[in-house]
Amino acid sequence: MSSELPESAVPPPTGASESTSGPSRRTFVATGAAVGGAVVAGGAFFVGSGEATAAGVAPSSEVSLTVNGTRRTVTVDNRTSLLDLLREHLGLTGSKKGCNAGACGACTVLVDGQRVNSCLTLAVRLEGAEVTTIEGLAKGDELHPLQQAFIDEDAFQCGYCTPGQILSGVGCIQEGHTDSPEEIREWMSGNICRCGCYVKIVRAVEQTAGRK
């Protein structure tokens, strides 16, 4: 086991690394805030087929996957999470980054029909996979029944957790863990809502499951 401290990798704007390589997450948050959106949008989280790869710094791979029904072939830095691929590369910013560590559920999407945390999923592993995000749930102008139920039940306030809640709810209903409010609560526990909309979220899932 190596004892080295993380190298500062490649410095920001051209960054070939996630910015957590600094001394602490707190430093990162401060830096991120100082530079505003530039750090994120500028690719500190994501490096595509660009400079770092050409320089031979960061190994990258080509991967073909289907996102919301559209086949995509992309070259990704191997470190890219599915969440960053969606948000930074494909412009699908519906899936949210809360903790980036599997601990909040804001990034939940379906991969091959199963709900997973996209922040802990390396994009490079998804050859041939089918990904569904919040942007892909509606059929044209017709919302998915669970999306509609969230609106009907007023199951959100700030809305940050909502895309993850809805994708997780779709998974929960498919898995059949909706027999009681208690069961829904337990099987939806992987999605934290800081606004505390749990009662209404449970109700939205329950109603949608009941209609099936």
Add this chain to the structure above:
Amino acid sequence: MHPFSYTRASDTREAINAGRRGGRYIAGGTTLVDLMRETVEHPETLVDISRLPLREVTATERGGLRIGALVTMSEAAAHAKVRALFPIVSEALELSASAQLRNMATIGGNVMQRTRCTYFRDVTTDCNKREPGSGCAALHGYNRTHAILGTSNDCVATHPSDVAVAFAALEARVLLQGPEGERQLRFADFLLRPGSTPNREQAIRQGELITAVEIPALPRPLKSGYLKVRDRQSYEFALTSAAVALHIRGGVIREAKVAAGGVATVPWKLSAVEQALIGERPSGRLWAEAAARAADGARPLQYNRFKVELLKRTVERQLRIVGEME
């Protein structure tokens, strides 16, 4: 996250070859990607094993059970054979992590998962597990969630797995395949106590792959269950937990399998509790007397003293729940 190269193994031999050359296996990725992002882990090569044929659950002769290393936590929990033969395993799994994580995470990865000690996860602090010889920040730090059993002066981190506690109670074996062939290890020999080498966590050799976890047959009828006590009701690691399996015939406990989680550096087999139960008749007094032995040898730290009593009560309650099941 440090850069790494990536290869996908198409069969077991290819995986082991890559592992022998220093490649790091990735299964569900729910521990590894997280720790790589924190730069606690920085493998140079990831070997994706998710497509290897290690996804079967099979009943062995006489009623044991073999769970393939790449069976996901959710598949294992829902599997009809697991539910029929060892429902305690399903219970421990369903009380772990979240539905999303269980869809990704595998049985092999679960028993290999690393501690959630906050100092281990924070590369700016001292941690002998992460950086041998640097010291242990938890010893005199905020150690409320840390271990009271199996600790050393170099490390007090807990093993966080729930299902591993059930596996330890049931005396499961870890099936390994490596450059030098196949072997099996008892669960108790597989996960290592920290001693003076907390960086060595498993008795696994370079390139070795877990192929399955095998639970031996136990006499029937068998009553069993897993109890988990935590700071919130779901999606949280255990403060204490108890896995209990009892074979009661003719009003006498003939076989007792008990282990505790959340309290020790490895899943903690409670042999003294088992011995106190075997040959006795179930009673409220017996549960209390047996559970009183659960924290034998405990070495609490400044902030986790409460675990000593909590552990005894957790074990007592779970003995009662399982012992008095219909």
